[in-house]
Structures are given as C-alpha cells and as structure tokens.
Amino acid sequence: xxxxxxxxxxxxxxYIRQIALSLKDSDIQKKIDHEIxxxxxxxxxxxxxxxxxxxxxxxxxxxxCNTRIMAYMSExxxxxxxxxxxxxxxxxxxxxxxxxxxxxxxxxxxSDLRIPLMWKDTEYFKNKGELHRCAVFCLLQLGGQSFDxxxxxxxxxxxxxxxxxxxVFEEVSPGFELRVELYSSSWEDGGSAGSTPRKLASKLxxxxxxxxxxxxxxxxxxxxxxxxxxxxxxxxxxxxPSVPGPxxxxxxxxxxxxxxxxxxxxxxxxxxxxxxxxxFWLPLYGSVCCRLAAQPHCMTQQMMSGQLRVKLGxxxxxWTDIYGVLKGTKLFCYxxxxxxxxxxxxxxxxxxxxxxxxxxxxxxxxxxxxxxxISNQYGGEEVTHTLSTDSREDTQRWMEAFWQQFYDMxxxxxxxxxxxxxxxxxxxxxxxxxxxQGSLYHEMGKNLLDLLHVHIYYMGHTRLAIPCFxxxxxxxxxxxxxxxxFPYSHSLLLFFHLCFFRSTSPCHFNFDWLYLATPCxxxxxxxxxxxxxxxxGLLLQDNAVSAEIRALLSSYYSDR
Amino acid sequence: MSQTFHIPGQPITAYVQRIEIKKLxxxxxxxxxxxxxxxxxxxxxxxxxxxxKTDKGIYVTRVTPGGPAEDAGLIMGDKIxxxxxxxMTMVTHDQARKKLTKKSEDVxxxxxxxxxxxxxxxxSM
Numbered sequence: 001x002x003x004x005x006x007x008x009x010x011x012x013x014x015y016i017r018q019i020a021l022s023l024k025d026s027d028i029q030k031k032i033d034h035e036i037x038x039x040x041x042x043x044x045x046x047x048x049x050x051x052x053x054x055x056x057x058x059x060x061x062x063x064x065c066n067t068r069i070m071a072y073m074s075e076x077x078x079x080x081x082x083x084x085x086x087x088x089x090x091x092x093x094x095x096x097x098x099x100x101x102x103x104x105x106x107x108x109x110x111s112d113l114r115i116p117l118m119w120k121d122t123e124y125f126k127n128k129g130e131l132h133r134c135a136v137f138c139l140l141q142l143g144g145q146s147f148d149x150x151x152x153x154x155x156x157x158x159x160x161x162x163x164x165x166x167x168v169f170e171e172v173s174p175g176f177e178l179r180v181e182l183y184s185s186s187w188e189d190g191g192s193a194g195s196t197p198r199k200l201a202s203k204l205x206x207x208x209x210x211x212x213x214x215x216x217x218x219x220x221x222x223x224x225x226x227x228x229x230x231x232x233x234x235x236x237x238x239x240x241p242s243v244p245g246p247x248x249x250x251x252x253x254x255x256x257x258x259x260x261x262x263x264x265x266x267x268x269x270x271x272x273x274x275x276x277x278x279x280f281w282l283p284l285y286g287s288v289c290c291r292l293a294a295q296p297h298c299m300t301q302q303m304m305s306g307q308l309r310v311k312l313g314x315x316x317x318x319w320t321d322i323y324g325v326l327k328g329t330k331l332f333c334y335x336x337x338x339x340x341x342x343x344x345x346x347x348x349x350x351x352x353x354x355x356x357x358x359x360x361x362x363x364x365x366x367x368x369x370x371x372x373x374i375s376n377q378y379g380g381e382e383v384t385h386t387l388s389t390d391s392r393e394d395t396q397r398w399m400e401a402f403w404q405q406f407y408d409m410x411x412x413x414x415x416x417x418x419x420x421x422x423x424x425x426x427x428x429x430x431x432x433x434x435x436x437q438g439s440l441y442h443e444m445g446k447n448l449l450d451l452l453h454v455h456i457y458y459m460g461h462t463r464l465a466i467p468c469f470x471x472x473x474x475x476x477x478x479x480x481x482x483x484x485x486f487p488y489s490h491s492l493l494l495f496f497h498l499c500f501f502r503s504t505s506p507c508h509f510n511f512d513w514l515y516l517a518t519p520c521x522x523x524x525x526x527x528x529x530x531x532x533x534x535x536x537g538l539l540l541q542d543n544a545v546s547a548e549i550r551a552l553l554s555s556y557y558s559d560r
Numbered sequence: 561m562s563q564t565f566h567i568p569g570q571p572i573t574a575y576v577q578r579i580e581i582k583k584l585x586x587x588x589x590x591x592x593x594x595x596x597x598x599x600x601x602x603x604x605x606x607x608x609x610x611x612x613k614t615d616k617g618i619y620v621t622r623v624t625p626g627g628p629a630e631d632a633g634l635i636m637g638d639k640i641x642x643x644x645x646x647x648m649t650m651v652t653h654d655q656a657r658k659k660l661t662k663k664s665e666d667v668x669x670x671x672x673x674x675x676x677x678x679x680x681x682x683x684s685m
Contacts, residue, residue, distance in 0.1 A: 423666060
C-alpha cells in the first residue's frame, strides 16, 4: 500500500512539474521544487524527532509546505486555464476593445492576532489535575501566498491565544480573500511511533478523568488520526506519507476581505469546525481580534510625475513652471525636480481625493495643449487649480494618471483615506537562554556562538540533502553562520545528535539526512554566495573549531 | 456620554482619539514617556483627572516633555480605553502596565478619551 502511495506521489510530482514546464513559468516551478524538498525534509525530521516540541514544529512545517504546494498547484491550474481561454478568445474575433483598467496592487499586513478563550470557570480555577495543553498556530493564506505564525502552547491558564507575528502579503488585489485558519494539536496526541507503550497508555488513561481519558485513548488508537489532517483536502493530489508524529487539526477558520481592513483593531467572527469530543479541542469564544491594514501602491508610490505649468493665485494670465508628483491623495508641485530629493516643501499641494473633480478645459487659443482643471471643496468654497502641459500627449498622460488614481481609490475604498501604517517588527535580540532547557543547551549555545562557520558538504555517496527552512535557496553546499539566536541551537543539537547516533566513536561521523527545522519567521543573516574551500568534514577537521565541537559532544555523551 | 455616572455592566460609549506612540529605544529599554494611574485594584477617589469619582479606569498622570508620548499627542489627564486592541476600562494597574510595556512591541496604538474631545464633538454637531 505504501509502495502504491509513493508511486502515486511521484506521478503527481511529475504531473505538477510538467504543467509548470509547459507554462514556461520557471518561477513557480522553482517554488514548487523548493516546497517539495522542504516537505521531504519535514517528513524525515518528523520521523527522526524524539522531542515533542521539535516534532510539533516539524509537523507545523509539513502542514505549511503542503498548503503552499496546493496553492501553487491551483495557481498553475488557473494559469493553464487562462492560457487556454486566451487561445480560444483569440480565435473568436468577437472580443471587442474592453476597458481593462486594473486597480493597483497593495501590501496587506495582518498583525496582533488574538483569539479569546472561554474556559469553564471550573476549568480555569482548577489547581490540580493534568494540564491539558494544545499546541496551536495560525495559517494565513492570500492568493498563492501562505504563511504560518509561530506555535503557541495553550492551556487553561491562558485567557487568550496571542500570536505576535506580523504577516505581510505583497502584490494583493482589492478583491482579495485572506483565509485565517487555526490549527491545533493536543500535547498528549501522537508522539513518535511506539513512544507510549500500551500498558502505560492504558494505565494513564484509566487514572485520568473520564473525558481526558477518552481523549487520550482516542489519540493513542492506531489510525485514529486520518491522513487528511495534514493540511485540509490534500488526500487525492498529495497522498501524505503516513508519518508518525503529532498531527494538527483544523479548529477554526475565517475569511477576511477588503471590508475588514481598517487602521485599528477589529473583532471578527470565527467559524469553529471541531467539537468538544476532539482531543485538540479548545473552548474558543468565537471571535478573533486583529489589525488588518492595507497600503495600496497608489498611496505609497509615485504614480505620475512630470513638468507642468500651473496658474498660481494672483496673475490670471501667468503660468508658473513646476514639477508635479502625483502620490497618494495629493499632487505635489515643486519648483524644481531636485526639490523633491532635497525634501524642500512643494510650492503648491493640490488634493486629489474622492471629492475632487477634474476636467479638461476648453482649448486655450494661445497654446496648443488643453488645460486641466482640478476642483476641490474646502469648507464651503470651491477652489480650482488650472494646469497645463507642453503637448497634447502630456495632457493625455496626466488625465490618464488621474483617472487611474480615481479608479484605484474607488477600488481600495477606505484604504485610500489615509495611509495605514504597517510596522515590521524590528529584529529582536537573541532570546535569553532559558535554564530549564538543560545544561547541554546552555553549553552548546554559549560555545557554538563563538564558532564562526560550520561547513556541511556533499560527501560522496552519503546523501546529504539539507532542506533548510532558513535559507531561500537550497544548495548542497551550505554554509551557515552560527551567530544564531538561541531557538536555533536546539535544532543544531538535533543535527549533532543524529550524526552521533550513527557513529561508534566520537571522532567518526556519518552524515545521513540532516535536518534543521526552525520557525520560518525569524530573519537570518544571509548565507554568503561563494562556497568556501571544500575540506574534510564537519567534525573531522583539524582545527580548534572542530576540536571544540568534538570535546563538547563527547562531554555530553559521557554525562549521559 | 462619558463617565458622569456609569452603571457597571452597562456598555460605555465615548468619543476617542487614536494615538500611536513609537517607543524610544534606549539601550535595552523601550521608553514610552508617560505614567499611568488607576485600575480596578486602586482607589478611584484619589484620581484628580476623573469626573466620576467611582471611575476605575486607567488615566495618564504624567507626560514626559519631549518624550514619545508627548510627540504622539498624549495629554495628561487622558483616559486610556484600549491598548493595541486590549481593553483598559476593566483592568488592574499591573495588567495595564504590562500591556503597555511589552518588549516585543515597538508601537502602541491607544484609544484615549478626554472631556475636551466630547465638548469639541458636541460643538461641531
């Protein structure tokens, strides 16, 4: 059965790649390949993990990868369809000139996600009994882009699930649909295969309360978790390799659109898709609070600029040469083009908003080009500015720019009233080393931070694929700097652990499927592009760095 | 309709102003530039800024001149209704302080209200 599944999977991958090739879209192809590699990596990591929190992280990455692959595949399907439709349209000479004015794109950011919980008062104030914990995270999808938030552990001492991430989507059109999905996995759920022996399991479940025991028993039943739980309806197209380990289930979801965008915090309703019997259940209040902001390009970018002449107050016949810049809701008129770079205040600023009326004036008998009249209502008064250009083409271009601006504003509605701020969190300092992770982490963290580089390379027959969730491009030769913040060090330990696992003595290391899984959202220093000279092997080098690592690891193993 | 006489449990409506404070980074500290008083665990009779002496909300007691709060337009005597989406009308003093001084946030978005705001709105209507 597994053989068949694997063959099916390979066939699907070939199919996907073929479509991508036929569309000659190398961009999507690269993205799909990247995601497939990450997915393989996540599967292997999940199988190799022994620590629960690492397994949860790997499972989360797996789900995200699956979702991304599904999104890319549907995008490919759409592109294929569009291509076919275009061919059909070309054949039929019916297609008249359509007004294909497209609204500008925007940057959409969602932040400060908060989901209130509604524990029963008996649950909330309980002091004893097992602490039923769940690992939750949010998956956000817009168009073809999917992002996951960091994982948060939730138990009955929390009143809200808070996600501190700010997720930014680029190049979004006004008709967007941002799907927010909350996935949860019970802490007692799964674990690596055979981690809970049957006898212990039955003992535990019988000694716990009735509902908790029911949940545990359901969780520990083989095949109790459906294979569809790794990312929605991916069964048919992407049969998931049955990987042991914690699985996430969809707990709630909602869809946000342009109407929900506002420059402040708002509460939206959540649709809950699970019930109390599930092991991953959390008592949600039923709403999600967040800040959804959008910055359309028409508000942030210069839409049009050029030389203009404007009639400034006083002299009705005199024209002043100015350099006009159309951006956001204003037309800035600078005396010179350089003034804009020098941040000198513009001579005149003309408002261009929903209330503005623009029309082409009658042809001036003295000049060749038409003038443009811009009227605004200030208070009770109507103020009109008259602009003129050197040629008819220029006038045409400016009118076109104004029409496009009006169209964008009508499409983006409330986002064009004022520029909404999007704050990207500043890169935080490395998290403080928490003593409860054990002395080895502390040791490793402190000492490894002193090392400069660790080289991992392709070693002959030993396959050394490193799907690294950190770097954008995947290379067989990978150099990564060890100036890492602490959360990464525990994954480094996994890698060392794996290689130790397969060695007989501390001095010989075989590399076999090393995986590094870390939260995707942390920024990392970029890996240098030039590969360093190939040397012996990670820990077989004859230098202080390797010696130190060897000493560290041997001390770790002697402590055990 | 601000707090001349509020019945607990009934919804409050108020005219609010949005204030966005960008915290100032000084070394490893993030500075806001103002102090707060009040909270459900404090004595509301001591509050010099509130109209309703039973109001246990969070009030701004001091604004550091030249600090980030002053730049953003916060005035002494303002009542803070919301911080980054979190309600401030029914919290303890410590809870309010925690929501304002989160190390992971560089910007706090407050909703504040003051008597002069309400008067201004009434006059313009």
